[in-house]
Amino acid sequence: MSSTITYREALREALREALQRDPKVMLIGEDVGRYGGSYAVSKGLLEEFGAARIRDAPLSELGFVGAGIGAALGGLRPIVEIMTVNFSLLALDQIVNTAATLRYMSGGQFHVPLVVRMATGAGRQLAAQHSHSLEGWFAHVPGLRVLAPATVQDARGMLWPALEHPDPVIIFEHGQLYNVAGTLDAAGSVDIARARIARGGRDLTLITFGGMLPRTLEAATELAADGIEAEVIDLRVLRPLDDATIMRSVARTRRAVIVEEAWRSGGFAAEVCARIQEQAFFELDAPVQRVCGEEVPMPYARQLETAALPSVAGIVAVARRLIGRRPA
């Protein structure tokens, strides 16, 4: 059974299913209840499940993420929605210094089965303070599991395994994906451990995640018109990273380009790049390349914002250059 559904609807269905399945599941965050969520993901859930389980929080990320941690320690399975990754900076202490560490600080006596959802990314003219892609920061932190659903299948399927996970899980929902529709395979199972080959190819590997997946696939289509068959890997899980899928692909294609929306310096793409050269150096036929966002605070003007983000043309150009001249 498959059906067409938007990314937003898939997230909402996942929330609804979790709330129905387990009375310990609750949702807390700014505007998640009466307003239906800043991105309308939780619309209708307050009416269906009541104010005890769908809780509007004050504008205090440090406070309500802390409340989520407390609820998790107390035996609930809380889902905390932070409006965007930018506001998560106010809650970093709770996430990095408390949620990620309590298992270790308590010698294994406590663990924090918390799910934090947040919107990420640029592309909606929200300027420098609301356009970040900080997935890499969270993926830096041991004790967290970091997910980046890029498809409706993952939007629908990742929440439940995240709730079943005994430690904190961060789920990044890219703002430009909410309205994207896709085919949902109701029978398909979703893990939160492995990367996925989103498109097969033999000539080079394009590695990406989250909001960059659609344009990376578009670039692969464009390259195919030139006879260049690009494999596209959707990382899906940024921590722990599925090295095996990456290395298997690169060992076949011998060329890799990592596409990431975030800034280049110290970005997540750099981590992937480093692992490839550590583990697959002698498989490589060309230097690993990165296509990243420009290193500027995000401009407001649409054309400048577009120019600051990785483009299909940019990905294609880097890939073509990596292929070089084909002798046959």
Add this chain to the structure above:
Amino acid sequence: MIEMKLPALGADMDEGKLLEWRVHPGQVVHKGDILAVVDTAKAALDVESWHDGTVAELLIEPGQTVPVGTLMARLLEPGETAPAHEPKPPAAPATAGRRPVSPAARRRAAELGVALDSLRGSGPDGVVTLRDVEQAAAGVAPARDRSVEIRRTIAAVMVRSKREVPHYYLSDDIPLAAATDWLREANAGRPVAARILMAALCLRAVARAAQRHPTMNGHFVDGAFRPSAVVNLGVAISLRGGGLLAPAIAGAESKTTAEIMQALADLVARARSGTLRREEVTDPTLTVSNLGDQGVRSVQPIIFAPQVAIIGFGLVSDRPWVLEGKLAVMPVVTATLAADHRVSDGHAGARFLAEIGANLQHPEAP
């Protein structure tokens, strides 16, 4: 001193492989003499000298692939003497420091015992890649698969044309009784090999008409139409290995039917053997596609951008035709014009097509 650089032998050419030098140092050459044969993605093409002079030195070895614009040879101008100590060009980068070789290629070369110094890199910046090593080990010259290259070129050109050029199509049936009679007479005294084909008459009719309809003959470049004073008439020629080329008969408007026939036979033979000259590949201003010998009745061709028109001829077949109020049977061909609506309108196209038809009623006209 004249510097001879690798010319672009086609709009999409960015490098070429020297197949052979046709001259040697010390040889006197004249403008138009063939200096070298260069392999491109499309065909092996002759490179002509643009100057009179004496070959001073050849800087590229046969087998080398170099980018367009690379200095290939130096010629002394007439009267010039060679400088006493011409500095040698810098040695190939292969000997200067470490060779750029990909990690995978380096490991494979060690496994296969391939000497890296002997390899030419096909990767970015001339890096030796795994494929270069494996081909060297297999003793395979890094020859391109020409049919693949040609297919790719056709795909690129046709996609661009269909995407960017707003085609309009006009068709007409042209009676060929007069042309057939003329051909029968003209061929009566000729040996089989020298016979003129109907295709040559059609080409000439198009060339003559094009001269009087400038909006059909030229190129649309950078948002503007550039008409051509001469009619370099492209002829679509299918290749045996698949694919096609459309080299030109230069100055077709001033050629006789016999001359066009000769040029056509020559082009077909050399297109199929892969020895075309650069002007023929680069310069068509208008193209004719003839699929009559495949038995199709009409052809609606795609314009070879940046040209602005193309004429397709179908099968010449006996059909019923009303002549002076009575039904007759005579040879008829369907001609279809595809033209670029940015440059001309249907009205102009219709007049052009009508003139082609009219010209075919008077094949004897000078």
